[in-house]
Amino acid sequence: MVEDFRLRSVAAAAYGPAALFGLSEGAVLPVVALSAIDRGANTPTAALIAALLGVGSLAANIPAGMLATRFGERRSMLLATAVMVAGVLTCLVDLGRGTASLLLYGVGILLIGAASAVYSLARQSYLTEIVPAHMRARALSTLGGSMRVGVFLGPFAGAVAMQFAGLPGAYYVSLAAIVAAGALVFRMPDLEVTAVDRADASAVTTRGMLRQRWRVYATLGVGILLLSAIRQTRQTVVPLWAAHLGLSPTTSSIIYGVAGAIDALTFYPAGKVMDRHGRRWVAVPATLVLGVSFVVMPFTGGAVSLAVAAMVMGFGNGIGSGIVMTLGADVSPRAGRPTHIGIWNELADIGSGVGPLILSAVTALAGLGAGIVASGLVGFAAAGALWRWIPRTRPDG
Template sequence: MLWRFAPMIYGPTLLFALGEGAVIPLLPVIAAELGADVPTAALIASALVVGQLCGNIPAGWAVARFGERVTMAGGGTLAIAGVAGLLAAPSLPVLAASVFLIGFCAAVFGLARHSFMTTRVPLGFRARALSLLGGTFRLGMFIGPFVAAGLLAVFADEHAAFWFFGGCLVATVILVLVGADPETEMAAVREPAATGDPCFAEDTGEAVTGSIPTSERAGVFRTMWRHRGVLSRLGLAAASLSAVRSTRQVVLPLWGVSIGLDAQSIALVVGISGAIDFALFYASGQVMDRFGRLWAALPAMILMGAGFLALSVTHDLDSAAMWFAMFAAVLGVGNGLSSGILLTLGADVAPPADPAPFLGSWRTLTDAGGAVAPLLVSAVAAVSTLGLATAVMGVVGLLGAGAFLRWVPRFVPRA
C-alpha cells in the first residue's frame, strides 16, 4: 500500500521542498536589491523559520478539523500567494511577509504528512516510512539550489527561481486534489489480518491503521495540557536534537572562515558532510524499526555532542583544516543517523485517534529548538569565542543524549 500510494504520499513533500530549496539561497539577494543591509537580509531570510514555527499549532488544528487533503490544498494555495508576493514585492516588509507566509505553509505540509503517517502506517514500518519522508524533504532541499543555479545561468534573473517554485506549488495542489487520496484509500484496509496483506499483517497491539474518529476531539491547547508530561520531557530532548542539528549548519561554515579556509574548501567540506548525512537517512529508519528508537537517537546525539566538543579545541592547531574536515564528517554521520527520529518519536507518543493537535505542539517544540540554537551560538561567540560556543552546543548534545536515555524507554517502550 505504501509503494502503491508513494507518489501521493511523498510527491507533495518533494515538490514543495524542491521549490523551497531553489528559493532559499536567493532570499538575501532579493532583500539586498530592495535596499537591505546584511543584518536585515538575514532577518528576512529567518522569517521562513519563524513562519514555520508559528504555523505548527494552527496546522494541527486545521488537519484535525478538515483532514490532510483539504489542509494541504489550502496550504499550497496560500503558498502560491506567498510566491506572488516574492515576485512583486515592492518593499522589504512585503518581502518579509511573503517569506513568513511560505514558512507558515511549509508547516502545514509537514504536519499533514506527519499526521497521515502516524495514523496509517503500521508500527513495524513506521520509522522507515517516516525516515523516507524526511529523506524526501532533504532530497528536495539538496537539489533545489542546483536548480536555482541552472535557472540563473539560463535566464540571468533571480525571479526565475520564484516562478519555478510557483510551478512546483501548482503541480502540488493539482496532485493533492486530483490524485488518489491515500488517506481515504488506506483507511479501507482496516482488517489486515483477515485479508492476509503481508505489508499490514504484523499485529503490533497498537491501533494505527484504522480511520480517524471524528468524535470527542480535543482542542489544540487542551491536548497540549493533557500531554504536558511527555512534551516537557521527551519533547525537550527532541528539541535538543533539533538544536544540535541546526548548529551544524551554522557552525561549520563559520568555523571554516575562522581558520582561514577559502570559500571553495568550505563548500567542499560542508557538501561532503551533507552527502554523508543524506546517504544515511534510510539506514536510520532500519535501525529504529529493527532495534528500537534509542539505538538511533543515542548514537546520533553522542556523535554530534562529542564531535562539537572535540572540534572546539582544534581551532589553533597546525592541522586545524584536517580536524575540521574530519569532524564535519563525524557530524554528518551523527545527523544522518538521526534522520526521521523526531518524526518517529512524535508519531509514537501521539494519541493514535487524533494525532494532529499533539503533533502541532511537538513540531513547535522541535522547531523552536532549531530556531534558538543559532541565536545561542551567536550570543556566546559575541561575548567569548566561536570555540566556546561550539563547546556549549556539544554539551547540549550530550545532555540531550542523557535525556533520550532517560525518557525514550519510559514513553516509547520496546514492544
C-alpha cells in the same frame, strides 16, 4: 515483500510531494538574504527577513494541527500548497529598492514559512495513519530523507535557473516544484475516517491536549527541543568555522555540500534499525555523534580536517532522519493526533530558534571555538534526555 509493497504503495502519495516541496524550499533558501539586499536591505535587516521563515513556521504549527484535525490531512496539504504558491509569487513582486518592497517581500517569506509548517504536519499525520506501527520509523525516516534530498538539490536547480533569469530564477524553480507537488497531493486518496473518529477528533482542543499530555511534552519533548537546537546550529557552524580558518567561500560550499550529501544518503538504514531494535539505538547515537563533531571542530586547522568533522556531523544528522516525527507519532493519541503533532513541532521549532542563540551568546562572551563546543554539549544533553525518556515499549499504532 509485504513491507516493500507497503512502502512502495505510499511512495507517490507521500515521498514524491515531500521531495518536491523540499526542492521548492531548497531553491529559495540560499537567495532570501540576497533578495532582501537587492531590495535595499542592510545586512541586519536581511538576516531579520530570513528569520521570518522560522517565525512563520512557529506561528503556524498549532493552527496547522487544528486545521488538519478539522478538515483532514489531504485538504491541509492542498491549502499549504496554495499558500506556498502565494508566498513565492509575492516574493517575485519587485517594487524596487525601498521599504514597501521589503515589507512585501517579508510577507512572502512569512507565508512560505507558514506553508512549510502546515504541509509538514499534514504529511506526517497522513503517513502515520496509513503505515503500520511496525514500519513507522522506516516510513517517517524515508519521508524526512525525501525532504532532505529535495532541499539538497534545490540550490543547484536554482543556481542553474539564475544563470538565465537572475535572482528570480530561483523562485521560478520553487514555483514549478510546488505546483508539481500540489498535483501529486491532489491525486492522493483521502484518509478513511469514521463518524466516531471524526466526533472524537472534533472534541480535541490544544489546551486539552496540553493538559492531558503535559508530562510527555515536559520530558521527551525537552529532548526533542535540545535535538532540534543542535541540528539547526549545525547549518551555521561549518561556514563560520571555515571563514575563521580563512577558507574561500567556494571551499566552504564544497565542504557543506559533501556533508549534506552524506546527510541525505543515510536515512533508510536508520529507520530500519529503529523499527527492529528500538528508537534509542538511533536517537542516542545520532545526538552523541553530532555532539562529538561539534566538540572536535574547533581543533580542525584546514580544509581536509574540517571536511572530516563536517562529514561526521552529516552522518550523525542523517542517521537521525525522521526521529522527531517518529517519536512524535509514537507518543501521539489516535484522537486529535494532528493537534498533538502541532504541539510537538512547536517544541522542535523552539529548539531550532534556541540553538543559534546559544552559539551566538557564547561566541560573543568567549569566542567562536567556545560557542561551537557549548553547542556540542547541547547534543550530549539531548542524548541523555532521549535515553531517559524514550518509551521502552514498542508503539502499537
